[in-house]
Amino acid sequence: MNFAQLLFPDFSLILCGYLVCRFTKLNRTVWEQVESLVYYFLFPVLLFHSIVKSPLDLSAASSLVGAAISLAVCAIALTYSLPHWPLLGRFIDVRLHAASAQVGFRFNSFILLALADRVAGPQGLLMVAVIIGFCVPIFNIGAVWPMARHANKGFARELVRNPLIVATASGLVANLLGFSMPGWLEPTVNRIGQASLALGLMAAGAGMQFGSMAAGKALAAAVLAVKHFAVPLMAFGLARLFGLDPVQTAVLLTFSAVPTASSCYVLAARMGYNGPYVAGLVTLSTLLGMLSLPFALGVLGAPR
Known part of the structure; x- marks a missing residue:
């Protein structure tokens, strides 16, 4: 399978979002509202529908969940270990690392x-x-x-109000209770899902911006190397360790190699850190995703 060709339509939408935002009157003010629409309504509907429309085999999903959680913990630990590396640590500003470490393990859900x-x-x-x-x-x-x-909001409160978590949790409960979407509602929900994917990708492109990267070049290189090289390698090893089937392995590798979350910038800026620097990392991560995804799916995920 040609993964570069497979991924081209999605990255084309990202490019379209970037060009539309930069060169038309549909600027960041417009796209911030689109992001909110996708994040708070369209994506939660897509997630809920994706879960309830197919019976969930918890025993089959447990291995994938175990591998994903292990990957999350390992990625966080590796990223936060960077200041303690013998040769690298002296070049890393601790405060800048606190703001940008999240780039090394978070993912763009769009x-x-x-x-x-x-x-x-x-x-x-x-x-x-x-x-x-x-x-x-x-x-x-x-x-x-x-x-x-530096947080100005309750942490636990932010977690329980996260629309993606709420949609997933409610979808899992509905699935286990045997709920199924009414037939007359299916076409509407399907179209919401299609709209969420296209708008989400364009919003990711519209959010790209190159900040001041001169503040920490070594840190930027290390964090992006963790995100786009080390994490896919860890996913490959964990897929073998947990005995995942080919479809589960492809999903885990995709999860490991997608660009980082665009909200990294928002979080860093809101909490009083160097927002432009983190914005630059997010943009570079989005571009590097065009390399890490074919690497993860085409090289690591190739049949052996």
């Missing part, structure tokens, strides 16, 4: 959900929805913890 269906079909969306439900709280803890002394 891109992940769009790719899941393309890589593994409807079953891939279900798997990704389950992964999001378990891993988003872990990543949020990892992202906020080093900056917590």
Whole structure:
């Protein structure tokens, strides 16, 4: 399978979002509202529907969830170990690292959900929805913890109000209770899901911005190397360790190699850190995703 060709439509939408935002009157003010629409309504509907439309085999999903949680913990630990590396540590500003470490392990849910269906079909969306439900709280803890002394909102409150977590949790409960979407509602929900993927990808492109990267070149290189090289390698090893099947392996590798979350910039800026620097890292991560995804899926995920 030619993964570069497979991923081209999604990255084309990212490019379209960037060009539309930069060169038309549909600027960041417009796209901030689009992001809110996608994040608070369209994506939660997509996640809920992805979970309830197929029976969930908890025993089969347990290995994938275990691998994903292990990957999340390992990625967080590796990223936060960077200042303690013998040769690298002296070049890293501790405060800058606290703001940008999240780039090394968080993921862009817009891109992940769009790719899941393309890589593994409807079953891939279900798997990704389950992964999001378990891993988003872990990543949020990892992202906020080093900056917590500057937080101006209750941490636990932010977690329980996260729309992706709420949608996933409610979808899992509905699935286990045997709920199914009424037939007359299916076409509407399907179209909401299609709209969420396209708008989410374009919003990711519109959010790209190159900040001041001169403040910490060594840190930037290290964090991005963790995100786009080390984490996919860890995912490959964990897939073997947990005995995942080919579809589960493809989903885990996709999860490991997608660009970082665009909200990294928002979190860093809101908590009083160097927002422009983190924005630059997010943009570079989005671009590097065009290399890490073919590497993860085409090289590491190739049949052996």
